[in-house]
Amino acid sequence: MNGSLLRRVAWTPVTALAVASAVFLLLHLVPGDPVAMMLGEGAEAAEAEQLRAELGLDRPLAEQYLRYLAGLLRGDLGSSLHFRRPVAALLGETVPATLELACAAMVAAIAVALPLGVFAASRRGRAADRLARGFALVGVSLPSFWLGPLLILAFSIGLGWLPVSGRAGPASLVLPAMTLGLGLAALLTRMVRTAVAEELGRPYVVTALARGLSRRAALWRHALPNALIPVVTVLGLQFGGLLTGAILTETIFAWPGLGRLLIQAIRLRDYPLVQGAVLLIAGIYLLVNLATDLLYARLDPRVRLGGGQPA
Amino acid sequence: MNVTGAGSARPWPRDVLLGGILVGVFVLAALLAPWLAPCDPAAQRLEQRLEGPSAAHPLGLDELGRDILSRLLHGARVSLLVGLAVVALAGLFGGAAGALAGWAGGAVDAALMRLADVVLAFPGILLAIALVGVLGPALRHLVLALVAIGWVGYARLLRAQVLAWREREFVLAGRALGLPGWRLLVRHLLPNVLPPFLVQLSLGMAGAILAEASLSFLGLGIQPPTPSWGAMINAGRGHLLDAPHLTLVPGLAILMVVLGLSFLGDGLVELLDPERRS
Numbered sequence: 001m002n003g004s005l006l007r008r009v010a011w012t013p014v015t016a017l018a019v020a021s022a023v024f025l026l027l028h029l030v031p032g033d034p035v036a037m038m039l040g041e042g043a044e045a046a047e048a049e050q051l052r053a054e055l056g057l058d059r060p061l062a063e064q065y066l067r068y069l070a071g072l073l074r075g076d077l078g079s080s081l082h083f084r085r086p087v088a089a090l091l092g093e094t095v096p097a098t099l100e101l102a103c104a105a106m107v108a109a110i111a112v113a114l115p116l117g118v119f120a121a122s123r124r125g126r127a128a129d130r131l132a133r134g135f136a137l138v139g140v141s142l143p144s145f146w147l148g149p150l151l152i153l154a155f156s157i158g159l160g161w162l163p164v165s166g167r168a169g170p171a172s173l174v175l176p177a178m179t180l181g182l183g184l185a186a187l188l189t190r191m192v193r194t195a196v197a198e199e200l201g202r203p204y205v206v207t208a209l210a211r212g213l214s215r216r217a218a219l220w221r222h223a224l225p226n227a228l229i230p231v232v233t234v235l236g237l238q239f240g241g242l243l244t245g246a247i248l249t250e251t252i253f254a255w256p257g258l259g260r261l262l263i264q265a266i267r268l269r270d271y272p273l274v275q276g277a278v279l280l281i282a283g284i285y286l287l288v289n290l291a292t293d294l295l296y297a298r299l300d301p302r303v304r305l306g307g308g309q310p311a
Numbered sequence: 312m313n314v315t316g317a318g319s320a321r322p323w324p325r326d327v328l329l330g331g332i333l334v335g336v337f338v339l340a341a342l343l344a345p346w347l348a349p350c351d352p353a354a355q356r357l358e359q360r361l362e363g364p365s366a367a368h369p370l371g372l373d374e375l376g377r378d379i380l381s382r383l384l385h386g387a388r389v390s391l392l393v394g395l396a397v398v399a400l401a402g403l404f405g406g407a408a409g410a411l412a413g414w415a416g417g418a419v420d421a422a423l424m425r426l427a428d429v430v431l432a433f434p435g436i437l438l439a440i441a442l443v444g445v446l447g448p449a450l451r452h453l454v455l456a457l458v459a460i461g462w463v464g465y466a467r468l469l470r471a472q473v474l475a476w477r478e479r480e481f482v483l484a485g486r487a488l489g490l491p492g493w494r495l496l497v498r499h500l501l502p503n504v505l506p507p508f509l510v511q512l513s514l515g516m517a518g519a520i521l522a523e524a525s526l527s528f529l530g531l532g533i534q535p536p537t538p539s540w541g542a543m544i545n546a547g548r549g550h551l552l553d554a555p556h557l558t559l560v561p562g563l564a565i566l567m568v569v570l571g572l573s574f575l576g577d578g579l580v581e582l583l584d585p586e587r588r589s
Contacts, residue, residue: 146562240434
């Protein structure tokens, strides 16, 4: 492992602490009295005092911060005001659904983008290439909260093939995964097309073709594996996009995941739950990013051996 | 090394024209909304609710009997205004922070970039959702939240540009001549680093419009009765079966304006980059 990778690994806990501190400050950004906001109008003074003590808001800010950090280290994210249950337990119940949705969306996006991007790169400037570019442009511009209802209209209401909402079996995963994955599929198509086209023009491919290697073998065996290295990085970074995209998708399809719980918590002014959900999503993103960097170094010897990232 | 006159002799790239026309149509629609809209966008006619298109209401009426065309036109004002405000403020603060970090270096650079790292540690619009969720849904909170996450992209871009240009001969010559640092930065360096910044502004506006619509869809953005495309789609979801036009029309508007801005951004890359053009 070279110096920059070691620094990257060592820096992760520092970033995690900064993220946790930012999330701690969130509750203190509530305009006015957060307890009054949570309880709403007509709350009694005794009730407010009890909640204030429960949340530790009656203590000095520094003490609140240290208690919060100590709680995090123990996996204690406080209690939900609405559900009257530990935040960690509530989040734990919803994480599998969100990860299932995000992974399905990623698989769907790769399944579309890889063949389409390679096909477009091998036919540069022709109709297939223009079609792939059009797909990429429309795909990134299409709001998921519009696409979702359109898919429901077509496949659930119109054709009756798939369920409208909920999480009950593989069929219920299809429309949410398509909705969440389209933007990523569009982005990946564009990336794969550019990366493969670039590789196809490199001297090693030209030499292989000149020595009689078939175009198909040069493309799939040589150009594509090299082109995929930067694509892996984008996939890792885009996982965060999928996590936040899931907030919208889960709301549309009533998918019982982390994103839907976050929006529910915001509507209920359940701030401990909001804090916990935001922290968990940011934490997953941080870990996936770190894993991506390590994987990138594993795949690309130029990074692993300290030669820096390729241009 | 000034690029400002570089595009004058060349034909405009097709993407710039296409994007310009699309965005131009929506800008005109937004500017002229009070005159173009057939009705008051908040006026309700409950007895005519969910009615389809007619001569009086070319795009039909929504679930409260409000004219969809009028709400669409006034919604364009909101979308474009939020997009412009976010891009202007995020571009200004982010650009200033990035230029400062790149020019000053050292502790200033380190502090600003670590702050940027913390913002970037939150994926997508998560931080904006959390901020608006805690501060409460309001236009100013929405803009503030989107600026809070948006400035980082501009800061990193401008910092990288300033770092790349600050050791160029004409800057070193300026220094040797004793020109003050601020003058070198503002008068000589910034005009050269602006082209990619302009591209980022165009794409950033598309992102801001999508983010505003997303937050409004979630009920965290523009509040009723002010029309917003995102909120219109959310309201239309309950009537997919009996009145799908409620969802279709505002979604198409978002798609068109975001596509226009993407075309514009792509075209600007081509227009402002002499190497790509050749």
